[in-house]
Amino acid sequence: MNDLLRKELQQAVNDLLEAELTAFLGYDPYARNGWNTGNSRNGAYFRKVDTQFGPIEVQVPRDRNGQFHQHTLPDYKQHSDVLESTIIKLYSKGVTTREIADLIEKMYGSHYSPAQVSNISKQMLPKIEAYHKRKxxxxxxxxxxxxxxxxxxxxxxxxxxxxxxxxxxxxxxxxxxxxxxxxxxxxxxxxxxxxxxxxxxxxxxxxxxxxxxxxxxxxxxxxxxxxxxxxxxxxxxxxxxxxxxxxxxxxxxxxxxxxxxxxxxxxxxxxxxxxxxxxxxxxxxxxxxxxxxxxxxxxxxxxxxxxxxxxxxxxxxxxxxxxxxxxxxxxxxxxxxxxxxxxxxxxxxxxxxxxxxxxxxxxxxxxxxxxxxxx
CATH class of the missing domain: 3.30.420 (Nucleotidyltransferase; domain 5)
Incomplete structure (x- = not known):
């Protein structure tokens, strides 16, 4: 079970990092509207981060101009609170806010009310709005x-x-x-x-x-x-x-x-x-x-x-x-x-x-x- 949750957390963090770079550059990977914009994706470097379920390996994407700075993970720290990533991932799977709150408390000993879980899931709203307006x-x-x-x-x-x-x-x-x-x-x-x-x-x-x-x-x-x-x-x-x-x-x-x-x-x-x-x-x-x-x-x-x-x-x-x-x-x-x-x-x-x-x-x-x- 720990291994399964660790893999889910690793995927969630990597998805958030990639979404951050997409938002910074203003276009999706391989999108035509990204051509000749003056900046582009330039691979990634790897970091190991300790979590409740064991170490995960994250890919931190880079831009060619070196201007991108990610905010998903704290700089130079190998311990990260991935509760919010977990909540968003569980919400996307159809788990109710009350069930998520109970699950988080059992896994981490941290109490989140259903309302707090709902507020965290709303972090996706700017991305949803951008999705509806994208070219x-x-x-x-x-x-x-x-x-x-x-x-x-x-x-x-x-x-x-x-x-x-x-x-x-x-x-x-x-x-x-x-x-x-x-x-x-x-x-x-x-x-x-x-x-x-x-x-x-x-x-x-x-x-x-x-x-x-x-x-x-x-x-x-x-x-x-x-x-x-x-x-x-x-x-x-x-x-x-x-x-x-x-x-x-x-x-x-x-x-x-x-x-x-x-x-x-x-x-x-x-x-x-x-x-x-x-x-x-x-x-x-x-x-x-x-x-x-x-x-x-x-x-x-x-x-x-x-x-x-x-x-x-x-x-x-x-x-x-x-x-x-x-x-x-x-x-x-x-x-x-x-x-x-x-x-x-x-x-x-x-x-x-x-x-x-x-x-x-x-x-x-x-x-x-x-x-x-x-x-």
């Missing part, structure tokens, strides 16, 4: 849009919508572009979020993916008129299953899945029309609805086969939503919008750090092809 990459190949619901107390307790946008760049790198919170999902909030993304530098998107929220395609066309739109086939299938008899669901689901398993758009269209013909008599209203959105169902076939498995549904963003829900589960509710914003922000920045240099499956094989869509 965005000028182009993403595809952007996934989805909303999930989490418990929030204003005057009363309700589950409110968290709007989330995750994008994949032409080079295959993915990131949580932004998120926002509103009482319910509606197109006005999505429109405002899209306009905000564009104002912060995201000028070009080749493909948007979303479920069937009313007005989404129109809002996208207004903000990004050159972008294409793919309706999430998984959401479409769920909607169909909700409107047919239980005895027919498995058969319909298996047949509908074949639409995204074809080798070409022509073959997929043939499968779709066969589906129409077979089920139109029994479920004419369902088939009528499918025909109305048919132009948005097979758009993903216009792109290289290596990435089609990633762009026929919003499964990627839903996996991120599931992580958020799992970590938020221990919390009965978030007491304020600010606390919910901080919680989601920590997850978003952690996600972006984790996948910063990873290439999403299939995208590395067709990077040159995807870049050509923007020429």
């Amino acid at each position: 965005l990459s000028d182009k993403f190949f595809c952007v996934y849009l989805d909303a999930t619901y989490l418990p929030l107390r204003r005057e009363t307790f309700e589950r409110e919508a968290v709007y989330i946008a995750i994008g994949i760049k032409p080079n295959g790198h993915k990131e949580v572009i932004d998120y926002c919170i509103a009482p319910s999902e509606n197109i006005e909030v999505w429109t405002e979020m899209l306009q905000n993304m564009k104002s912060r530098g995201l000028k070009q998107v080749e493909l948007f993916l979303s479920d069937g929220v009313v007005g989404m395609k129109t809002a996208l066309a207004r903000t990004y008129p050159k972008a294409h739109f793919q309706r999430c086939l998984v959401h479409v299938m769920r909607n169909i299953c909700a409107k047919v008899r239980v005895d027919d669901r498995e058969k319909i689901m298996n047949e509908f899945k074949q639409i995204h398993q074809q080798t070409s758009k022509k073959e997929a269209a043939a499968v779709l029309h066969k589906f129409y013909a077979k089920w139109n008599k029994a479920y004419s209203h369902v088939i009528k609805g499918l025909k109305e959105i048919e132009p948005d169902l097979l758009v993903f076939y216009n792109y290289p086969k290596q990435i089609r498995a990633s762009i026929y549904s919003t499964n990627m963003i839903e996996s991120f939503n599931n992580v958020i829900k799992r970590k938020a589960k221990p919390k009965a509710e978030f007491p304020t919008e600010q606390s919910l914003d901080a919680f989601i922000g920590i997850q978003a920045m952690s996600y972006n750090d984790r996948y910063f240099n990873r290439i999403h499956k299939g995208f590395g094989q067709v990077q040159d092809t995807l870049e050509s869509y923007f020429e």
Whole structure:
């Protein structure tokens, strides 16, 4: 247990040091807006620091001009109080403030009230604000849009919508572009979020993916008129299953899945029309609805086969939503919008750090092809 906690503390301290340098330089590692700024990252030196759980090795980053001075660790001291780092790390994992207070007291013999723990976690708020205002990459190949619901107390307790946008760049790198919170999902909030993304530098998107929220395609066309739109086939299938008899669901689901398993758009269209013909008599209203959105169902076939498995549904963003829900589960509710914003922000920045240099499956094989869509 000590070894596990020691590793967590070491990672937390190193994350804070790297975040300090990022704030000092004003740009993320490898970010294009850092080019020709006159200063840059210049490796790191190592220090050992004794903690309650044994020594940890920290990497203190350096800048090329020698102007950066970190404040996470006291200078020339090998003993550091890492309680605040521990609290922030535990908070990001979804542990409640009361549970953190109890845990810290048991581990260190130091008493923190839940209110004090909450105040310490608020140290992340300036970073969250900077995250919402940061300059965005000028182009993403595809952007996934989805909303999930989490418990929030204003005057009363309700589950409110968290709007989330995750994008994949032409080079295959993915990131949580932004998120926002509103009482319910509606197109006005999505429109405002899209306009905000564009104002912060995201000028070009080749493909948007979303479920069937009313007005989404129109809002996208207004903000990004050159972008294409793919309706999430998984959401479409769920909607169909909700409107047919239980005895027919498995058969319909298996047949509908074949639409995204074809080798070409022509073959997929043939499968779709066969589906129409077979089920139109029994479920004419369902088939009528499918025909109305048919132009948005097979758009993903216009792109290289290596990435089609990633762009026929919003499964990627839903996996991120599931992580958020799992970590938020221990919390009965978030007491304020600010606390919910901080919680989601920590997850978003952690996600972006984790996948910063990873290439999403299939995208590395067709990077040159995807870049050509923007020429």
